[in-house]
Amino acid sequence: MIRFFLFLPLLFSFEIQSQTLNFSKYVDTLCSNYFMGRGYVNDGHLKTANFLEEKFKEINLEPLSNDRFTQDFYINVNTFPDTVELKLDGKSLIPGKDFIISPQSRGLKDAFNVVKVDLNNWQSILTNSKVHNQSIVSFNVSKILDRDTISMYKELRNILNKSFPVLWISSEKLQWSVADYVSNFPMIKIASKSVNNEFSRAQINIENKFQKGLKTQNVIGMVNGRKKNL
Secondary structure, three states, rough: OOOOOOOOOOOOOOOOOOOOHHHHHHHHHHHHHHHHHHHHOOOHHHHHHHHHHHHHOOOOOOOEEOOOOOEEEEEEEEEOOOOEEEEEEEOOOOOOEEEEOEEEOOOEEEEEEEEEEEOOOHHHHHHHHHHHHOOEEEEEOOOOOOOOHHHHHHHHHHOOOOOEEEEEEOOOOOOOOOOOOOOOOEEEEEEEOOOOOOOOEEEEEEEEEEEEEEEEEEEOOOOOOOOOOO
């Protein structure tokens, strides 16, 4: 079972006095399985906040107000707490390495014929009722260098994603982000180095959970200044 998690930005403030802090130890700890990616699945963000609060106390930081290091707020967030699978012509791809799910994606489990899309054929694909039946559209922009052309493809991708699941093949680095809504269909971003462009079938299995009004927090510590006697 593969798990995918969202990442929570946290504000770090450290006071370094005479001691030397082993930052690599903290990185290893926060990247461990216990913290669940420091995201919104299985309370990873809460575990991370509690850990940071304890460390802030250890290095003598001060809370900003009300004796608390945490600043609560509420968000809507789309999460992927369970299965995330993609196969192209029967070959399994590795999430996080070969592909990522766009954060707004809706869950879906099915097998599809792959329809390759470009700027010349997209209108016929959108209006062809036969294409809509069990099809997933695929864009390969890995060899396109012109920024304006890439922007046109991204706009087209978003239009077609309202009616189809989408495969987006690019040479760009796979980067995760957060979404506060759920789209009609999933969108899967694939690293171009992980695939060729000859596949004709795609199997996807994605489970999403939209969490509305989720309570989360910033973690903030204050360093007291020192005033020299005049």
